[in-house]
Amino acid sequence: xxxxxxxxxxxxxxxxxxxxxxxxxxxxxxxxxxxxxxxxxxxxxxxxxxxxxxxxxxxxxxxxxxxxxxxxxxxx
Amino acid sequence: xxxxxxxxxxxxxxxxxxxxxxxxxxxxxxxxxxxxxxxxxxxxxxxxxxxxxxxxxxxxxxxxxxxxxxxxxxxxxxxxxxxxxxxxxxxxxxxxxxxxxxxxxxxxxxxxxxxxxxxxxxxxxxxxxxxxxxxxxxxxxxxxxxxxxxxxxxxxxxxxxxxxxxxxxxxxxxxxxxxxxxxxxxxxxxxxxxxxxxxxxxxxxxxxxxxxxxxxxxxxxxxxxxxxxxxxxxxxxxxxxxxxxxxxxxxxxxxxxxxxxxxxxxxxxxxxxxxxxxxxxxxxxxxxxxxxxxxxxxxxxx
Numbered sequence: 001x002x003x004x005x006x007x008x009x010x011x012x013x014x015x016x017x018x019x020x021x022x023x024x025x026x027x028x029x030x031x032x033x034x035x036x037x038x039x040x041x042x043x044x045x046x047x048x049x050x051x052x053x054x055x056x057x058x059x060x061x062x063x064x065x066x067x068x069x070x071x072x073x074x075x076x
Numbered sequence: 077x078x079x080x081x082x083x084x085x086x087x088x089x090x091x092x093x094x095x096x097x098x099x100x101x102x103x104x105x106x107x108x109x110x111x112x113x114x115x116x117x118x119x120x121x122x123x124x125x126x127x128x129x130x131x132x133x134x135x136x137x138x139x140x141x142x143x144x145x146x147x148x149x150x151x152x153x154x155x156x157x158x159x160x161x162x163x164x165x166x167x168x169x170x171x172x173x174x175x176x177x178x179x180x181x182x183x184x185x186x187x188x189x190x191x192x193x194x195x196x197x198x199x200x201x202x203x204x205x206x207x208x209x210x211x212x213x214x215x216x217x218x219x220x221x222x223x224x225x226x227x228x229x230x231x232x233x234x235x236x237x238x239x240x241x242x243x244x245x246x247x248x249x250x251x252x253x254x255x256x257x258x259x260x261x262x263x264x265x266x267x268x269x270x271x272x273x274x275x276x277x278x279x280x281x282x283x284x285x286x287x288x289x290x291x292x293x294x295x296x297x298x299x300x301x302x303x304x305x306x307x308x309x310x311x312x313x314x315x316x317x318x319x320x321x322x323x324x325x326x327x328x329x330x331x332x333x334x335x336x337x338x339x340x341x342x343x344x345x346x347x348x349x350x351x352x353x354x355x356x357x358x359x360x361x362x363x364x365x366x367x368x369x370x371x372x373x374x375x376x377x378x
Contacts, residue, residue, distance in 0.1 A: 011336070011349045014321050018333060023326035029333035036340035037349060 012037065079116055084124050091130035097139040104134060104145035111152035121153060121181050128153065128188055135193035140202050147197060147208035150190060154182045154215035182219035190216070191229045198234040203243070207283050210238060210290040217297035227304045231294075236313040238291035240320055241284060288324070289331050292317070296335040305342040314339065314348050 015037075018030035083106075090103045107127060110116045120127050131153075134146035194216075197209035213231065216222055226232075295313065299305045308314070317339075321332050339345040 009350045010352045011318055011321075014318070015333065015336070017322070018329060021326060021329065023330060025330040026326050026333060029330050029337060033333050033337035033340055036337050037346055 009037075079110065079119060083110070084119060084127070088124050088127050088130065091134075092126060097137065097142050100134055100137065100142045101139070101145055104131060104142065104149050107131065108145060108149035108152055111149055117153055117155075117181065121184060125184075125188075128185060132185075132188055132190045132193065135190070135197060140200075140205055143197060143200075144202070144205050144208045147194070147205065147212050150185060151208065151212035151215055154185055154212060180219055180221070182216045183221055185216060186219075186222050186225055191225065191231075195229055195231060195234065198231070198238065203280070203283055203287070206238070206241070207287050207290070210235075210287055210294065214290045214294045214297065217294050220300065223298045223300050223304065226298045227307060231298070232304070232308055232313070233311055235291050235295050235298075236308070236311045236316060238287055239295070239313070239316050241287045241291065243280070243284065285325065285328060289328055292328070292331040292335050296331070296338050299335075299338060302342045302344070305339055305345045308339070309345050309348050314345060314352075318349070318352055 012034065015030045015034045019027050019034070021027055021030070087103055087107055090099055091107070094100065094103075107120070111120060128150075131146045131149050134142050135150075137143050137146070190212075194209050194213055197205050198213070200206055200209070213226070213235075217226055295308065299308050317332055317335060321329065321336070324332075336349065340349055
């Protein structure tokens with residue numbers, strides 16, 4: 001049931017579309033999201049898709065914590 | 077140079093003993109710039125903790141520019157990665173500080189009471205204050221021990237709202253006031269307007285985009301546990317995130333995809349993503365998330 005629905009998932013379609021983005025970061029993070037979704041339902045179609053992106057692109061760490069750097073201030 | 081000549085004690089004195097908003101503003105700005113340097117951050121946090129208290133106190137200032145500047149200084153103080161790097165390179169210098177103590181500036185800022193005023197600033201009608209607050213929160217949220225505190229203080233609700241922030245989000249309009257008075261603005265699944273994202277050439281639009289990026293990134297940092305993922309889902313966060321996913325510039329899309337990747341790690345939220353708007357399944361799952369977050373009350377406001 002879950003696998004059938006996964007194949008018609010809106011989110012899956014959106015993420016798949018985003019893997020074709022011009023930005024490598026968007027591609028990588030979308031592929032990581034697809035990979036994490038796939039791992040819960042074991043649809044092999046996903047794995048194959050994600051494998052291709054893992055193979056071609058170096059993924060940014062999607063699950064690692066992120067912060068913004070310090071910045072200078074100009075007083076008015 | 078300034079620090080070597082004893083600027084920090086002077087600034088500490090100015091910050092804590094003057095009520096003049098101009099002095100407070102320029103002092104916070106100077107400290108904010110000093111805190112860009114990792115070694116200075118270490119000296120402020122370890123040798124002058126009263127400065128942190130003073131900056132947190134300034135978050136309550138009635139002057140918007142003081143609030144904004146103090147928040148920015150706290151944001152810079154909360155980014156401790158560069159400090160470790162700088163300090164490792166200068167291990168033998170005279171500014172030798174116990175390295176164990178330098179870990180977790182974010183934790184210390186939270187322990188000194190920064191969260192309640194930051195929560196209030198997140199809903200400020202001033203866009204620059206919101207930006208400063210959400211950026212500071214993003215840095216604070218990188219410490220894993222802060223995750224639960226942030227969720228318990230009630231940050232998830234305002235952050236979900238900030239995902240689709242636009243110029244009128246925190247404006248004190250009649251409808252917003254009415255909704256916040258009823259207390260249901262966050263928890264109910266309100267219809268989401270597809271607000272247009274301004275172009276990045278527009279400086280105001282750039283600020284809106286930064287606010288959204290920081291909010292999504294902050295959510296990604298604090299939804300580590302299954303309970304906080306469920307709490308996020310019960311507030312309609314997953315729905316809002318997925319609706320906005322195909323829109324916006326690459327920077328925002330990248331942050332949102334990374335956030336979806338983290339949400340997909342939990343069984344419940346991954347099902348919610350897979351069943352997104354698939355008839356009653358989605359509704360039932362969202363109810364289930366709300367029930368589990370109610371069973372583990374993480375979204376209690378302080």
